[in-house]
Amino acid sequence: MEKRPMNESHKQLELEVKAESKREYQLQLISFAMMILLTFLAFGAVYAELMPVWAAGGFLIILAIIQVFLQLYMFMHMNNRGNTWIVGMMWLGIFVAVITVAALRLLIW
Amino acid sequence: MAHAVEKHPVTGLPANPEKATLDGKNKYVAFWFFLGGETVLFASLFGTYVGLLNSGAPEELRSYNIFEMGLVFFMTMLLLTSSLTSVLAMMNMKANNPGRMKFWLIVTLVLGAGFLAAEIYEFIHYYHIGHTFTSSAFGSAFYTLVGFHGAHVTFGLFWIGTLLIRNWNRPIDVYNAPKFYVSSLYWHFIDVVWVFIFSIVYLLGMVS
Amino acid sequence: MMMFALLLSGCGVEGLSALRPMGEGAEIQLRIILISLAIMLFVLVIVTVIHVYVLMKFRRKDDSIPKQVEGSSTLELIWTVVPIILLIILAVPTITTTVELAKAKEAKKEEEINVTANLYWWEFEYPNAGVVTGQELVIPTGKRVGINLTSKDVIHSFWVPALSGKTDTNPGLDNEMWLHANEPGTFYGKCAELCGPSHALMDFKVIALDQADYDQWLEDMKAKQDEDAERLTANNENLTVGEAVYVESCLSCHGGGKVAPSLTNYGDREWLAGYLENNEEELKQWIRDPQSLKQGALMPGFTEGQISDEELDALVDFLYDQKID
Amino acid sequence: MDWITTVDHKKIGILYLFSGIFFLLLGGIEALLIRWQLVRPMNDFVSGETFNQLITMHGTTMIFLAAMPMLFGFMNAVVPLQIGARDVAFPFINSLGFWLFFFGGVMLNLSWFFGAAPNAGWTAYAPLSTQPEATGVDFYALGLQISGFGSLMAGINFLVTILNMRAPGMKLMRMPLFTWTTFVASALIVFAFPPLTVGLFMLMFERLFGAVYFNPAMGGNVIIWEHLFWIFGHPEVYILILPAFGIFSEIIPTFARKRLFGYTTMVFATMLIGFLGFMVWVHHMFTVGLGPVANSIFAVATMAIAVPTGVKIFNWLFTLWGGQIKFNVAMLYSVAFIPSFLVGGMTGVMLSVAPADYQYHDSYFVVAHFHYVIVGGVVYGLFAGLYYWFPLMFGKALSEKLGYWQFWLFFIGFHLTFFPQHFLGLFGMPRRVFTYLPNQGFETMNLLSTIGAFFMGVSTIILLVAVVKAFMSKQVVKPDHWEDGRTLEWTLPVPTPEYNFAQTPLVKGLDTFWLEKMAGNKRVSVSEPVTDIHMPNNSLIPFFMSLGLFIAGLGAIFQKDNMIIGWSLIAFGLLMTFVSMFLRSWIDDHGYYIPKSQVEADLKAIREKGEQ
Ligand code: HEA
Ligand code: HEA
């Protein structure tokens, strides 16, 4: 491959960086839009009393979980390269969190 | 340890300034682990809350009779948006645009402060109708959970505020980038917790 | 020396030791204890044999360097799989027994007793017969008796080792279990959850009677209880001195048997305050200063100003007269 | 002063170790008082109330202020050396963690001087712990809270240190087992302490600020505390035992002169124990009334832990098999550990049989079980580690002769104390009783038990003598004091320079020092030339941050009696903490460099002594 002069490659790079950051920007905006959407869904469902009580719980929690994963994976970039241990530890934390809540929900009376 | 860090020719910063140095990487990893612990912390609070939902409260002070959707929705929007602005700040940090980074951080702070004000308003309202920290087990659990979250917001405001002031006149570099980045992770986490609070505490409370 | 000591004390005291079961519950439990013990001894022997062998055989003799072994998949597989098998053998009876011991609902259809723990004493209520007593739980033999448990203050735990394992009494929450005694007899019960300074003294007794005796006992109790309720009132003017003191000073708490232990059959009881020999001297000290015998007890002491010495004598006489047979 | 501001992991390790030993003595004295009260039936040496304070403080002190800190001491002193690092990832946080623990411990023990120590057991079950007159529990809630923050920080710090600070070539599967167990135990800390934090906050709010989570009359539920406590409490016991396992896994190969048998399975067994540890806490609550389904599930889950633990036991045995075993004191403790811990593990599995636990629970059988695992496991591990690493940490060795006496007295005393307690439990003796009636079959066993405890007391005094003697001696030990060292810490000169490694080593495999020795090299390979070495600055801030919390905690307690004093203390203390935090964030701290010339001079001096 032919070597381009320095400043031209710099420009090229600059463009790439811009494009990259634009992609990232759009991605984040889309995530945000989805979060807002999920929030609307949740509030809307309750506001309009669309569901029987027993279904509402599951529905709301599922929406919340989706939204939280958007936060973790998109906003917080949990899945970045080199984050294996971070992801592992977060999942362990989530696991412990789930059994803790489940216990305090189910194992008291 | 001072590695020679490769700087990006365009931004003049390494690609990921928050973890370009060993110190930065340490902070980054440690903070994530801390958030892992916080997950369990809030789970314990949520568990307690779920276990004590409406327990000991008279009918008129039960969840479905006191929560107001409008205010919660407003607070949710504030906090969600602040999460986005925090992302924007970090993107600008990586692109080495200190001006815009500061701008978005200030917006984040303002939104956070708005949230906090709304929460204080909400608590005062409950206090007046008799739903207090000591009025019932439900009250205790409610204020503990939501209050812990509020305390996190408050701490976040001070933290990000301090960082902003301290670094107002300084360029973004591999020394302060991790600090900004980690505080932004913290802020997102606050939002994560709030998502569960508005879903489980408020919305579920309203239907149950 | 230790073996000798062990032999001396045998398996503990009859009527108390979990190793000398006197009822179905404790028998079931001892059986599974022995099953688990057998498995443990098996493992213990294997490990000990290997360990002793290794320690004898491989002492350092010279300065040579032994072969560096990385591991052995076969061996490691063996000592993963064998314990798993042993644990499965243990898990099956664990589950079945747990289920068996949880069958309180069925037992309650036959016979139901409410147990309420209070700071350092036990209240026993027979809801069907309308009888309340304290400190001594009377049960019929030969059948499972359903027990409801709760507490008025802190957590206690209801334990009669010779008859069955324990169940906690939680304030604000109800629990249930069943109790079974093979033969008539007296069994010792203990509070097994730390509940305050006199936790150690919160003992009680379980008295098992033949069904006929038991029915008779319930009837007598009911009759005595009703009679007392009618006679021992402040407007009755024909009270003896002892009765009058009782009515004035004791009745408000001890009356229903819910605030303080019922004294309906106090004269029949072997123990005072759950652990002391029931004699006059101790009883008097108890009335004068309960805290000296049971730190943290909620009963107030009565000074000479409140109950004179003569009145105290009369009261004590009255109390020892409180018998049903 | 240097000791207050230091951020050097070796010094912090020493601070942890000695604070831990101090609290071990306190907890031990409490244990002796407990045993003395129980020497005969209806003894009236102490009252029921005092007795409850003694057991509570004994349990709390031993677990939180003795065992954990001593383990942290070894972790600090050894782990960075084992992975070839110059320090931990966050030296500042390390110091903060220590001072938080220290002030938490001081606060807890201050309760003795303010009228009453906590008296609701180390488990502090509500509503016994929320009784207004149990003022000692205030100290429990706040003291543990503060020291708990310290543990959390230490945990995160070790995790990151182990992940990020390893020398080149030190792959995860080449790390010494003590480092691995530290890693897993730290992960447990990160997830186990938050529930305790929440529980303690709730306890504090209820006791001091009128909340009613545990008050049935106001809709509260007393079971919540039990869950939160045990969700923490069970992993906590593995936080204690795993590092002890790690210590044995270092000592046994060293003195058997043999590579650890089944290294890989050892690592995975450690992780599995840690993971399963979060799913079994209900075995402490079998009698609470959670129902047969919950009891069965948790019973079986608990039993499962026997499998990875058994794997470890057998791997140790087969490390010894075919080895060249040298019996010094460290090794004696290690080989004595196996059968002692085994008995504790067996009774643990017996306890996990839910229906049988209805009999054992809250009886002396449980006391026997957990002292067998804790003393026979953790304390043996601490003693073994002390003899083993003492030369590395202090440049002197403990007397082996005194050590034999100490070991044998302790070993005999330990079994004499706790073996009879199994029978006491089965005979019907509940735990936490300040006295017992005569003629119930409890006399003989209690007498034996008390005698045994005093054996351990004498043994501990001998240990103190040995420590003092070592410090007074002029002895200077060589690096690789035991001559059989396998891991990197033994390559270092004693006293170890503050930067540890003049040149970061290059790790070539598991037991890299051993490999190099076998290859005939006197020194391990290095991965870098001598350069300037970056070091962190000492700092006074951690001390003041912790002191601030300590003052605020005292204020929170006093605020009940005196609003003004209490709240001003709270305000002052929190202000001190937050200002310290602010300063930390405000003042740039880039550390400093030790110049290359200095490092070279050190190296030369050491080599001239012909030691390395
Ligand atoms: C270091 C501390 C430590 C350790 C390691 C353990 C280990 C275990 N513990 Fe223990 N435990 C405590 C500390 C510890 N415990 C404490 C402090 C308490 C009381 C708290 C309080 O109430 O105050 C307690 C209480 C306690 C209870 C509650 C008792 C009650 O209150 O009623 C139970 C019940 O299941 C239990 C079980 C176990 C089990 C199954 C293990 C297992 O991990 C043991 C595993 C080991 C082995 C089994 C041995 C080796 C295995 C083999 C050689 C393989 C072959 C074996 C078989 C097939 C069986 N423990
Ligand atoms: C790490 C944990 C740990 C350790 C090491 C120990 C060590 C010991 N423990 Fe205990 N213990 C617990 C944790 C621990 N314990 C817990 C959690 C409880 C439950 C508490 C509760 O119920 O809430 C408990 C409860 C407990 C009880 C039951 C109390 C009851 O239920 O009524 C008993 C009774 O025998 C006991 C005894 C002992 C003894 C004799 C030792 C011995 O091994 C101690 C040996 C050490 C010494 C003897 C030190 C001697 C010191 C000196 C000689 C001082 C010299 C002094 C100077 C020079 C200044 N402990």
Ligand code: CUA
């Ligand atoms: Cu009641 Cu112990």
Ligand SMILES: [Cu+2]
């Ligand atoms: Cu456990």
